[in-house]
Amino acid sequence: xxxxxxxxxxxxxxxxxxxxxxxxxxxxxxxxxxxxxxxxxxxxxxxxxxxxxxxxxxxxxxxxxxxxxxxxxxxxxxxxxxxxxxxxxxxxxxxxxxxxxxxxxxxxxxxxxxxxxxxxxxxxxxxxxxxxxxxxxxxxxxxxxxxxxxxxxxxxxxxxxxxxxxxxxxxxxxxxxxxxxxxxxxxxxxxxxxxxxxxxxxxxxxx
Amino acid sequence: xxxxxxxxxxxxxxxxxxxxxxxxxxxxxxxxxxxxxxxxxxxxxxxxxxxxxxxxxxxxxxxxxxxxxxxxxxxxxxxxxxxxxxxxxxxxxxxxxxxxxxxxxxxxxxxxxxxxxxxxxxxxxxxxxxxxxxxxxxxxxxxxxxxxxxxxxxxxxxxxxxxxxxxxxxxxxxxxxxxxxxxxxxxxxxxxxxxxxxxxxxxxxxxxxxxxxxxxxxxxxxxxxxxxxxxxxxxxxxxxxxxxxxxxxxxxxxxxxxxxxxxxxxxxxxxxxxxxxxxxxxxxxxxxxxxxxxxxxxxxxxxxxxxxxxxxxxxxxxxxxxxxxxxxxxxxxxxxxxxxxxxxxxxxxxxxxxxxxxxxxxxxxxxxxxxxxxxxxxxx
Numbered sequence: 001x002x003x004x005x006x007x008x009x010x011x012x013x014x015x016x017x018x019x020x021x022x023x024x025x026x027x028x029x030x031x032x033x034x035x036x037x038x039x040x041x042x043x044x045x046x047x048x049x050x051x052x053x054x055x056x057x058x059x060x061x062x063x064x065x066x067x068x069x070x071x072x073x074x075x076x077x078x079x080x081x082x083x084x085x086x087x088x089x090x091x092x093x094x095x096x097x098x099x100x101x102x103x104x105x106x107x108x109x110x111x112x113x114x115x116x117x118x119x120x121x122x123x124x125x126x127x128x129x130x131x132x133x134x135x136x137x138x139x140x141x142x143x144x145x146x147x148x149x150x151x152x153x154x155x156x157x158x159x160x161x162x163x164x165x166x167x168x169x170x171x172x173x174x175x176x177x178x179x180x181x182x183x184x185x186x187x188x189x190x191x192x193x194x195x196x197x198x199x200x201x202x203x204x205x206x207x
Numbered sequence: 208x209x210x211x212x213x214x215x216x217x218x219x220x221x222x223x224x225x226x227x228x229x230x231x232x233x234x235x236x237x238x239x240x241x242x243x244x245x246x247x248x249x250x251x252x253x254x255x256x257x258x259x260x261x262x263x264x265x266x267x268x269x270x271x272x273x274x275x276x277x278x279x280x281x282x283x284x285x286x287x288x289x290x291x292x293x294x295x296x297x298x299x300x301x302x303x304x305x306x307x308x309x310x311x312x313x314x315x316x317x318x319x320x321x322x323x324x325x326x327x328x329x330x331x332x333x334x335x336x337x338x339x340x341x342x343x344x345x346x347x348x349x350x351x352x353x354x355x356x357x358x359x360x361x362x363x364x365x366x367x368x369x370x371x372x373x374x375x376x377x378x379x380x381x382x383x384x385x386x387x388x389x390x391x392x393x394x395x396x397x398x399x400x401x402x403x404x405x406x407x408x409x410x411x412x413x414x415x416x417x418x419x420x421x422x423x424x425x426x427x428x429x430x431x432x433x434x435x436x437x438x439x440x441x442x443x444x445x446x447x448x449x450x451x452x453x454x455x456x457x458x459x460x461x462x463x464x465x466x467x468x469x470x471x472x473x474x475x476x477x478x479x480x481x482x483x484x485x486x487x488x489x490x491x492x493x494x495x496x497x498x499x500x501x502x503x504x505x506x507x508x509x510x511x512x513x514x515x516x517x518x519x520x521x522x523x524x525x526x527x528x529x530x531x532x533x534x535x536x537x538x539x540x541x542x543x544x545x546x547x548x549x550x551x552x553x554x555x556x557x558x559x560x561x562x563x564x565x566x567x568x569x570x571x572x573x574x575x576x577x578x579x580x581x582x583x584x585x586x587x
Contacts, residue, residue, distance in 0.1 A: 030544065052544060054547075060567055063548075063571070064567075064571065064574055066548070067518075067548060067550075067571060067574045067575050068578070070578055071548075072547060072548050073549070074548065074549045075549055075550050075551045076534075076549075076551070084534055084537060084538045084541065085538075085541065086541075086542055089541075089542070
């Protein structure tokens with residue numbers, strides 16, 4: 001299989017966020033990756049955890065990349081919701097670094113909770129001190145995690161870790177686990193200030 | 208098309224089947240012929256066969272030419288040939304004319320051996336299920352147990368889907384293009400108008416026009432004109448013809464607009480080469496296909512036993528077989544946790560897009576097909 005080749009590549013450019021996600025996904029489970037890009041994460045999970053994975057992707061070039069590496073990919077726009085997916089039909093639904101580019105942000109998280117028994121949401125933390133410093137200096141933040149200029153950014157709903165915690169509370173979402181990383185290393189001290197990427201494992205609260 | 212990747216000169220073959228084919232209607236065909244063409248070479252373990260299922264007016268001549276001087280190659284020549292998306296250097300491709308057709312397979316215009324006269328109105332009405340059963344018989348005849356893939360667009364896509372339902376163990380991959388799990392009322396309504404045009408033509412003679420030495424040309428022509436309107440999008444028609452006039456407005460009913468000229472040309476061409484009885488039967492096969500019907504409309508239940516891997520593909524401007532209908536197939540496959548990918552190709556040409564060599568569309572097919580294992584050292 002081509003998987004092996006790709007995993008070797010992945011080791012070269014080890015992705016700490018992938019490793020954390022892999023830690024949260026059960027062996028052999030069914031996973032839906034929303035905004036799956038070229039299928040890299042699903043390939044990683046397929047190879048390491050033998051998951052049954054499906055990706056959702058809007059972009060034509062990414063769709064081709066997924067087909068090429070044998071990732072099941074469904075071409076659709078996440079802004080339209082997840083009407084093609086049954087309630088609680090996936091063990092885990094993932095939205096990796098895509099939340100901030102969604103217009104229907106609230107709707108997609110609720111849709112994920114409908115379709116997935118658990119969901120994983122990751123996003124660049126806008127409360128990261130480097131972002132704050134750039135704002136303080138009078139500029140919109142530009143960084144490795146937020147590589148766009150204000151005029152060409154696809155990011156429309158940036159938030160901080162505190163904001164997202166509050167969002168979960170207000171929407172009756174249980175935070176099962178939260179991990180924060182900066183440059184591939186975990187951050188536990190002052191995460192909203194020192195963390196660049198926020199990662200959440202979530203579940204709808206039982207009524 | 209470039210000549211250097213054409214399959215070149217091809218020739219049809221006929222397979223005769225003397226054992227009866229039991230039909231969904233309860234009738235049976237005592238014996239029948241299927242005309243077919245093949246491209247490429249069947250490998251030693253016979254694992255590289257691909258069958259192409261044709262749509263309403265298609266036939267077995269899918270690729271290549273019969274004579275170098277032929278004006279046009281087969282109807283899906285842009286897809287099939289050496290180094291083309293369906294690469295005949297790797298795959299053994301089979302195209303056939305469906306039963307009830309008018310291009311060499313047994314159909315209404317064929318001679319009924321029992322009466323020595325054309326079948327005409329007595330030729331049974333076939334279904335998608337019957338076609339797939341007859342295609343399976345053709346595979347048996349060719350000594351092929353498993354298909355690497357079944358590919359079809361539109362009504363052909365319905366056959367591809369039916370293959371995975373009826374013969375799950377014989378199909379590894381299904382490419383279902385611009386299709387639907389059944390027709391909507393609006394879609395069936397177009398078929399009804401087309402049939403009424405044919406049936407009410409005075410030269411139809413209840414379907415036995417062969418004996419009268421006439422054909423219901425007017426009816427067939429109108430049926431085809433209607434079909435062509437539905438195969439194009441509003442935008443595509445607008446772009447192709449707009450309100451362009453041939454000459455000036457003449458305050459009459461002859462051809463004045465370019466669009467009318469196109470429709471009449473297409474209608475006349477078709478009426479001169481296609482059999483009206485076949486057209487009636489093809490549209491009925493479309494109407495009747497509904498694999499979810501025995502499951503109270505539950506397509507997920509209907510696809511419970513499929514095992515093939517799927518590529519489902521639709522075109523954004525196709526309103527006759529809209530993307531929403533393809534997504535129903537995808538959803539049923541997802542519900543069953545099957546291996547499936549779905550591509551929604553942005554295209555302006557409406558339903559006709561599935562026959563056109565759009566670069567992205569062909570890249571999708573090429574990419575998907577190149578990942579199909581064809582055994583014999585070609586494993587990927």
